[in-house]
Amino acid sequence: MLVFLVVHTGRMEAVCLPEKSAWQYTAALRQFRRRHHHLRGVYLIHDGDSIHTGDGTPGYLAEFAHWWHPRLMPPDASWLNQAEILLDAFELRYVKRGSWGNRDEFVAHVAVAWPEYNRLYAHPFEWEWTIPQMKKWFAKHSQ
Numbered sequence: 184m185l186v187f188l189v190v191h192t193g194r195m196e197a198v199c200l201p202e203k204s205a206w207q208y209t210a211a212l213r214q215f216r217r218r219h220h221h222l223r224g225v226y227l228i229h230d231g232d233s234i235h236t237g238d239g240t241p242g243y244l245a246e247f248a249h250w251w252h253p254r255l256m257p258p259d260a261s262w263l264n265q266a267e268i269l270l271d272a273f274e275l276r277y278v279k280r281g282s283w284g285n286r287d288e289f290v291a292h293v294a295v296a297w298p299e300y301n302r303l304y305a306h307p308f309e310w311e312w313t314i315p316q317m318k319k320w321f322a323k324h325s326q
Contacts, residue, residue: 184199184200185197185198185200185208185211186266186270186273188265188266190307190308192306192307193307193308194301195269195273195297196297197273197293197294198211198214199286199289204234204238205235205238205239205240208234209239209243212243216250216251223250224249224252225252227244227253228256228264228265229254229255229256230264231255235255236255272300273296276300277292277293277297277299
């Protein structure tokens, strides 16, 4: 499942890729860009997964560098990623304790669930830490 988060509103879009591949990933990025062509650009926050960094993905992102602004999350820093927070909230309401007979049923469920999530639960995620607080936490836990 690939999730797009609009940080300013907390709204999301989700798509279930047919397979985990750079080709499927870039195809989803192309579709997202077509739907949101009116935007001046998008910051694409993703981890170092091979579909994000390998095969045709860097070439596609370079081709549209004026629109896509990719940023890789450092290893073990997913807790800093607001999309991870969104996924936890979405999973709690729509995936946890769910049971589907096959992949198609799950994909259909996600297709209905994410618009409902936007209507009922979407909100911007607010950071509560200041930079000095974060530096203090890092200093304490890096020893």
